[in-house]
C-alpha cells in the first residue's frame with residue numbers, strides 16, 4: 001500500500017450554529033484502503049461524508065484529496081469520487097438507462113461507454129429485464145441498486161458509500177460486499193459508512209469509530225479486538241457509552257407499564 005495519503009483531513013471542524021458536530025478531525029487515508037466509518041446516530045458520519053464529497057463547502061480545517069484542496073478545487077475532486085448517498089432522491093420518472101445516461105453526462109463520459117457499462121452493471125445486479133421501465137415502478141432495493149451503479153459508473157478512484165445496503169436483499173448484500181473487496185483490490189479507495197457492524201467488520205481493512213464528532217477508535221478490526229477483545233458491536237457499545245445492562249431497552253419496555 002502506498003505511503004502517500006490520498007485523502008488528508010487536517011483539523012476538520014464543523015458547527016451548525018453554536019453546536020459543534022465535528023471536532024478537529026485529523027486523518028490520512030491511503031490508496032486502496034477500505035475505511036469502515038461507524039458511529040451512533042448523530043455522531044457526525046454523514047456530515048464528514050458530505051464535506052469529503054464537496055457537498056458542504058463551509059467547514060474549518062483542511063481537506064486535501066489527491067493533492068487538491070477541497071476549498072479551492074471541489075469540482076476537480078468530485079470527478080475523482082463516486083458517492084452513494086444515504087436517502088438519495090432518484091429521478092423516478094426516468095428509466096435506469098436514462099438516469100445512468102444523465103449521470104454519465106455529468107461526468108463527461110462518452111455516450112456509448114455509458115450505455116454499455118450501464119447495461120452490464122444493471123445486468124450484474126439482476127435488472128436486465130427492467131432497463132427501460134420507469135423507476136417509479138421499482139421497489140426500494142431496485143432503486144438502491146441503480147443508485148449504487150450511479151456511484152461507480154464513471155470508474156472513480158474514490159468511492160464513498162453512505163449506508164449503501166439499505167433495502168437490498170441478501171443476495172445483493174453479498175454482491176456489494178464482494179464488490180467492495182474487489183474494487184479495493186483494484187486500488188480503489190472506499191469510505192464506507194454504515195450501521196451494519198457485521199458487514200463493516202468483514203469488508204473494512206480500517207475501522208474509524210466516531211462519537212460526538214470525535215474519532216474514538218481507529219484501526220483494523222483485529223487491533224480493536226486486541227484492545228477490547230469483543231465483537232465490533234460490543235466494541236461500538238463500549239466506546240460510545242451504551243450501557244451493557246441495556247437500560248435503553250428497559251426504558252422502552254417500561255414505557256408500556
Ligand SMILES: Nc1ncnc2c1ncn2[C@@H]1O[C@H](COP(=O)(O)OP(=O)(O)OP(=O)(O)O)[C@@H](O)[C@H]1O
Pocket residue numbers: 016021039040041042043044045046047048
Ligand atoms: N443541516 C443541519 N442543520 C443543523 N444540524 C444538523 C444538520 N445536519 C446535521 N446536523 C446535526 O449534526 C449532527 C451530526 O449529524 P450527522 O447527520 O452527520 O450524523 P450521522 O452520524 O450521520 O447520524 P445517522 O447515523 O443518524 O445518519 C447531529 O446532531 C445533527 O442533528
